[in-house]
Amino acid sequence: MSKKVTKKEEAPAEEAKKEEVKPPKVEKARPEKKKKEERGVHALYKVEGEKVTRLRPTCERCGPGYFMANHQDRYTCGHCGFTRYKQVEK
Numbered sequence: 001m002s003k004k005v006t007k008k009e010e011a012p013a014e015e016a017k018k019e020e021v022k023p024p025k026v027e028k029a030r031p032e033k034k035k036k037e038e039r040g041v042h043a044l045y046k047v048e049g050e051k052v053t054r055l056r057p058t059c060e061r062c063g064p065g066y067f068m069a070n071h072q073d074r075y076t077c078g079h080c081g082f083t084r085y086k087q088v089e090k
């Protein structure tokens with residue numbers, strides 16, 4: 001008969017050392033978060049009856065179908081990195 005091959009030679013207790021005692025979770029009173037922007041493609045369109053309006057500009061470089069991300073002062077394309085600054089009216 002074949003010898004018993006025990007590949008499972010576990011490292012001696014090293015894993016046990018890693019275990020740290022975590023302090024119990026303390027629930028903090030969080031400041032109210034800002035309302036998060038809607039995620040997903042549905043947030044980019046607005047359907048009015050039979051019309052669809054796109055709520056974000058599309059990338060000039062990539063063409064239609066590539067929406068630009070809405071930032072505070074600019075729009076950016078995640079595809080090519082194109083940035084367009086919003087016209088600030090003063």
Ligand SMILES: [Zn+2]
Pocket residue numbers: 059060061062063066077078079080081082
């Ligand atoms: Zn682009």
